[in-house]
Amino acid sequence: MYNSKIRGPLIEGNKSLGQITREVVAPLETKSGRWWTVALGLSSLATIYGIYAVYITVYKGIGTWGVNNSVGWGWEIINFVWWIGIGHAGTAFSIFLLILRQRWRTSINRSAEAMTVFAVLCAAIMPALHMGRIWLAFYIFPYPNTRGPLWVNFNSPLFWDFTAITAYLLISVSFWYLGMLPDLATIRDKTISKIRKALYGFFSMGWTGSSRQWIRFESLSFILGGIAAVLVVSVHSIVSTDFAVGVEPGWHTTIFPPFFVVGAIFSGFAMVMTLMVLIRKIYRLTDYITDNHMDAIARILIFISLIMGTAYLTEIFVAWYSGNKYEMFTFFHNRITGDYKIQFWGMIACNALIPQLFWFRKMRRNWIALLSVSLLINLGMWLERYTIIVTSLSKDFLPSNWVSYTPTFIDVGVFVGTIGLFATGVLLFMRYIPMMAISELKGVVHIGSKKED
């Protein structure tokens, strides 16, 4: 099991169990600060812009987007892959670290899972809109129909993607909610307000903390953790096959599944970092999310960043080594130099170079550095998807097909709208659900603290 003598205590400040309950529940019981209302207002505005863009898209069709015959996939697919990547935070953080018995996850997993749920929701909007006639979206379900019955193509990566994302969303929500049960019961038993008691009482489903419930709870967490760990790898591998199965130069490579999975975990961890820095600052929860926690995430980010750098170099090397002139053209004349060089070099800088700053301990302990690098990583991951999608499509085999791509006001609106939706979700989460798994924190409170030595 976890031996933390070197790393120091998981929770600082020698807390008592009651103190943990009080401190974690405090943000839910006290009035929200003015910043919260302002932030909610801003994210609602962004969401409204998004709703407008979605309305126009559905009403007039995807001709309102910047996509055209050559660049058939634009911002919406970029954003889809980006959000799904961020959605890997939950599985990577809570499930991977759960089955690896990394107990420092306890202060962070709840927020990581919350992010997953909201990010996957945002992601799911994109391909649904991209279908064009969203009111016929049910055609993608394999159900006995009057059209034959004609079944969907089970060999198609796009259908795999649909299955994977639907499953991922359902599983993430289940796992998140399961972990929440004991904490909702804690609030139910603690609160004085009658409305809260009724509400949290309803949603805690009659949790009492009996030994019969706990053993099944633990057993179920491990079952779900164990099988959902497959999803860390499978969801984004399937997304990558959307590309890898195509014939476009720059897409048709076997490196794609691992490359995408690592990239997804990278952006997931970066988003967790962004959120944790903010939560630590705003709610002053530094005793629970300690400097050591941030340090650990930063170290993981360096490691993944090195893998990303290696993957970029491998792609370029293989393009040259294959001797395929279309691959050569895509990588050397359309990415490294050419119209999209800014996006390409931005991607290299943000994903492979800047995270190397975390080799320095000072950087890993400085919240401004942590916040800005994590934001840059997410920018870099967005640029990576841009580079992959737009460069390959805009200049393919036939020069007569070549076009350039610019997004429209509506494309931007759909993206801004999902950011607004995500932010709204996270803000509501901070307000109404305990941000950390209280019962799990109680289980690790003594680990590494002086009491046990």
Next chain:
Amino acid sequence: MNRIFKIGIFDEEEKFISSIKSLQEKDFNIQDVFTPYPVHEVFHLLKRKSRLPAAAYFMGLAAILATLAFLYYTAVIDWPVVYGGKPVNSFPSFIIITIVLTILTITIGSLAVFSVRSKLLPGRDNTIFDHRATDDKFVIVVNTGKLDIPAADKAENIMKELGAIEIIDKEFENVNA
């Protein structure tokens, strides 16, 4: 008939565990114990076991067979379509959907089994013996319904001696737990 319980409240895990041990030595009927976080020693002492992993295994097995059968039926028997010159029974590309649906079935299925077996449903009103158990106290509930008063007091004394901060006598008309 009402059911009568002696409820011992502890604020330290070690004292709570040793109380369970000596109550068991004296053959008292421990209804259940309530803790703010899972305590593994309790599971061993009260011989609690979960068969969820076995249930999950069989659900997974059923899901694999059902998915493969469904894919085979639709792609080979019902409406065979040749895509890209590949055989209609393209087993390798069925695997992905099979994996995903298996995981989904296990998740939903074991959640359902969990919620039925642990009696957890939205709005359910299980008996709360002491509301501090979800906060910071460890609670032992001894069923003293069939005992006479001196025997019940003995249970109280054991828990008191081993460091219970409070002993409560409670009666319930019926117990949901």
